[in-house]
Amino acid sequence: LKEKKFSLRHYPVSLLIPYFSGIILAFALRPYKMTYRQIKYFSFPGELLMRMLQMLVLPLIVSSLVTGMASLDGKASGKMGLRAVVYYMMTTIIAVFIGILMVIIIHPGKGSKDKLHREGKIEQVQTTDAFMDLVRNMFPPNLVEACFKQVRTPVPHASMPENVTGTLENVTRTLRSLQEVLSFEETIPIPGSANGVNALGLVVFSVCFGLVIGSMKQKGRALQEFFSCLNEAIMRLVAIIIWYAPVGILFLIAGKILEMDDLAVMGGQLGMYTLTVIVGLLIHSLCVLPLLYFIVTHKNPWVFIAGLLQALITALGTSSSSATLPITFRCLEENNGVDRRVTRFVLPVGATINMDGTALYEALAAIFIAQVNNFELDFGQIITISITATAASIGAAGIPQAGLVTMMIVLTSVGLPTEDITLIIAVDWFLDRLRTTTNVLGDSLGAGIVEHLSRHELDAQDSELGNSVIEENEKPYHLIYQANTHKHRSNAKLPSKQADNLSHSGWSVGYIESQGWKRPQEVT
Numbered sequence: 328l329k330e331k332k333f334s335l336r337h338y339p340v341s342l343l344i345p346y347f348s349g350i351i352l353a354f355a356l357r358p359y360k361m362t363y364r365q366i367k368y369f370s371f372p373g374e375l376l377m378r379m380l381q382m383l384v385l386p387l388i389v390s391s392l393v394t395g396m397a398s399l400d401g402k403a404s405g406k407m408g409l410r411a412v413v414y415y416m417m418t419t420i421i422a423v424f425i426g427i428l429m430v431i432i433i434h435p436g437k438g439s440k441d442k443l444h445r446e447g448k449i450e451q452v453q454t455t456d457a458f459m460d461l462v463r464n465m466f467p468p469n470l471v472e473a474c475f476k477q478v479r480t481p482v483p484h485a486s487m488p489e490n491v492t493g494t495l496e497n498v499t500r501t502l503r504s505l506q507e508v509l510s511f512e513e514t515i516p517i518p519g520s521a522n523g524v525n526a527l528g529l530v531v532f533s534v535c536f537g538l539v540i541g542s543m544k545q546k547g548r549a550l551q552e553f554f555s556c557l558n559e560a561i562m563r564l565v566a567i568i569i570w571y572a573p574v575g576i577l578f579l580i581a582g583k584i585l586e587m588d589d590l591a592v593m594g595g596q597l598g599m600y601t602l603t604v605i606v607g608l609l610i611h612s613l614c615v616l617p618l619l620y621f622i623v624t625h626k627n628p629w630v631f632i633a634g635l636l637q638a639l640i641t642a643l644g645t646s647s648s649s650a651t652l653p654i655t656f657r658c659l660e661e662n663n664g665v666d667r668r669v670t671r672f673v674l675p676v677g678a679t680i681n682m683d684g685t686a687l688y689e690a691l692a693a694i695f696i697a698q699v700n701n702f703e704l705d706f707g708q709i710i711t712i713s714i715t716a717t718a719a720s721i722g723a724a725g726i727p728q729a730g731l732v733t734m735m736i737v738l739t740s741v742g743l744p745t746e747d748i749t750l751i752i753a754v755d756w757f758l759d760r761l762r763t764t765t766n767v768l769g770d771s772l773g774a775g776i777v778e779h780l781s782r783h784e785l786d787a788q789d790s791e792l793g794n795s796v797i798e799e800n801e802k803p804y805h806l807i808y809q810a811n812t813h814k815h816r817s818n819a820k821l822p823s824k825q826a827d828n829l830s831h832s833g834w835s836v837g838y839i840e841s842q843g844w845k846r847p848q849e850v851t
Contacts, residue, residue, distance in 0.1 A: 343640060344573070345573040345574065345576050345577035345580075346576055346577070346580060346640060346643065346644060348577055349576065349577040349578065349579070349580030349581040349584075350580060350581070350584065352577070352581045353580070353581040353582075353583075353584035353585050354584070356369075356581070356585060357584075357585065361585060363586075366582055366585045366586055367582075369578065369581070369582055369585065370578050370579065370581065370582025370583075370585075371578070372574055372575055372577075372578040373575045373576070373577070373578035373579030373580075373581075373582055373644075374579075375571075375575060376568075376571060376572060376574070376575025376576070376579065376645070377575070377579070377645055377647070377650060379568050379571070380568065380645065380647075380650035380651070380653060380654075381647075381649070381650050383561050383564060383565060383568070383653050384524070384649045384650060384652055384653070385474055385524055385529070386557060386561055387558070387561045387562075387652060387653055387656070387675075388526065388529060388530065388533065388652070388675040388678075388679075389529060389533050389554075390554045390555075390557040390558035390561060391558050391656070391670070391671035391672075391674070391675055392530060392533035392534055392537055392671060392672065392675050392676075393533050393536055393537040393540065393550075393551075393554040394537065394551060394554045394555045394558050394671055395537065395667070395668055395669075395670075395671025395672040396533070396534055396536075396537025396538050396540075396541060396671075396672060397537045397538075397540040397541040397547065397550075397551045397554070398541065398551070398668050398671075399541060399668055399672075399784075399788070400541065400788065402784070403781065403784040403785070403787075403788060404538060404541075404672070406781065406784060407669070407672060407673075407777060407781045407784070408534075408672070410776075410777050410780050410781065411672070411673050411676060411677070411773065411777050414773045414776060414777065415677065415680060415681040415773070416717075417619075418615070418616065418619070418681070418683050418769055418773070419681065419682070419683055419686045419717050419720060420713075420717060421611070421615055421683075422611050422615075422683040422684070422686045422687040422765075423686050423687060423690045423713050423716050423717055424713070425607050425610055425611050425615070425687055426604075426607050426686070426687035426688065426689075426690040426691035426716075427690050427691070427694060427709060427712070427713065429603050429604075429606055429607040429610075429691060430603055430607075430690075430691045430694045430695055430698075431694070433599065433602070433603045433606070434698060435596060435599035435600040435602070435603045435695055435698070436596065436600070436694075436695045436696070436697070436698025436699040437596075437698065456480040457480075457719075457733075457735075457736050458718070458736075459480070459518075460477075460478045460479055460480055460518065461527070461721070463478040463518060464477050464478050464525050464527045464528050465527055465528055465531050466528065466531065467525050467528035467529075467532070470528075470529075470532060472520075472525075473524070473525040473528045473529055473532075474524060474525075474529070475522065475523075475524065476520045476521065476522060476523070476525065477520065477521055477523050477524070477525035477527075477528075478518050478519070478520060478521075478525070479518075479519055479520060479521040480517070480518045480519060481517075481519050524649075526649065526678075526679045527679055527680070530675060530676055530679050530680075533675070534672075534676075537554075558671070561653070562653070562656060562657065565653040565654065565656070565657055566657070568653070569637070569641075569654060569657070572641060572644075572654075575644070576640070576641070576644035576645075579644050579645065580644060583756050583757075586756075587753070587756075596699065597750075597751070597753065597754055600692075600695050600751065600754070601754050601757070601758065603691060603695070604687075604688060604691055604692075604758050604761070604762075605758075605761060607687050607691060608684055608687060608688075608761050608762060608765050611683060611684070611687060611765060612764070612765045612768050612769075616628075616683075616768060616769055616772050617629065617632065617772070619772070619776070620772045620775060620776055623776045623779060623780065624775065624776060624779040626775075626779075628772070631663055631771075631772065631775055632768070632772075634658055634659075634662030634663040635655075635658050635659070635662070635663070635767075635768065635771050636658075637654055637657070637658050637662075638651055638654045638655040638657075638658045638767055638771065639764050639767060639768060641654045642760070642763045642764045642766075642767040643760050643761075643763070643764050644760070645763075646756070646759050646760045646763050647763060648678045648682075648763050648766045648767050648770070649678055649679075651763070651767050652674060652675070652678050655674055655678075655767055655770065655771060656670055656674060658771070659674070659771055659774055659775075663775065665774050665775060665778050666778050666785055668785065669774055669777055669778040669781065669785075670774050673770070673773055673774040673777050674770055674771075674774060677769070677770035677773055677774070678766075678767075678770060680721045681766065681769055681770055681773065682720040682721070682762075682766050683720075683765055683766060683769040684761065684762025684763065684764070684765030684766045684769075685720045685733070685762055685766065686716050686717055686719075686720035687762070687765075688734075688758065688762050689716040689719060689720060689733065689734045689737050690712055690713060690716040690737070692734055692737075692748075692751055693712050693716070693734065693737045693738055693741070693743060694709070694712065695751070696738065696743050696744070696747045696748070696750070696751075697741075697743055699747070699750065700743070700744065700747065702743065704741065708741045711740050711741055712737055712740065712741055715736060715737045715740040715741075716737050718736075719733040719734070719736045719737055720733065734748060735748070
């Protein structure tokens, strides 16, 4: 037991060592100018860690939500869900406000965007279709397909006649936009699909399925025990995988640094932008969230956060809140002692829809792009960015760099050029790790807050369960015997058809009669 406590207490420290070792190793290997193929070979152990964690995400989300909702009564689950949603919305709105405030005060976009380095390409997205896809994903028509695909409506590309295009070749951007509108042929958007787990749909189904199983009482006990056993088995697999995490994190970090072509892009405007995002995330993570936890629970937030170091470092290395979910469960339940009925509901939902870091980043990045384009945003447009960033962060999957895709929605809402997202891709791999860590911290502190607010409902449920067990244990033996005898006698006679069915299914007539089951006399 002492060895186990020692290892768990020092395990987060063992994760810090490979993290910094990966940075040192990457800078030591950069002078050798490794090819992209060599870098992929080098970072292969890190890829294996990501695959092992992602392998457990899907069964963990489903099993934890089903068991968590089934173990709560309808009233308790409703109150807990309402508290969680209020917490999610409040922290997301605060994060967006911090991001906007930081980018306005620091003003990192001052200057010309011509000096900035563009990298990669961005797929276009239609704002209305994106929000409709969000709702569609909540109700998947096929649960099996939802395990590896999600709904995404492709953007139709309009074609122009060659003679019109040739005539207006040298006209200004405004006239080109007008020509596009005039020559645009209306197309009907047809929902398509994209690779990736539809976590939102699985969360909605699992919550509803768990509530139904819980309402079935004894009839649903078998299913509840099945999902509880599945959840326990997944957590035991997590306990095995976390010992490989230091090796995987070392190669993940080193591989990402080696992939950067030019570290000089971190300077200038992009460096100021990176600094602005970091300051905003630190304020939200180290000031707002701990203060909110202290105000609600009146407990030391730093003791709670200390128990999360293992999950936070894993999030920093994997850049995926979903992949970190198994480690987050383990930290909250074993290190911080949070009730499993709370973690099994709050964490899977939070990892899907609660993205504080992503919301802050999207609002800040949108205004930064407006600044580099010398585009003055009025108060109404800033409010639009706030609302859109809050809504878009809900649809951001817990996968690496999903914020780049959802940020298209934010830019489109205020008419900013979506192609300018390529200006910030060079540093997104680094910022994505920081905002993922913020997301995981927000989910974890939210679980602690919801548990504190729901303690009366949880205690009441524990008392009811304890009283029922005590009453059963204190019942006199002769009453239990009489109840069992009465139940046995009530089943003493079976209809002739049922007895025939038993005999046809392999039960002999002699065995049936030996159990006291007799055929009723035929009425003549």
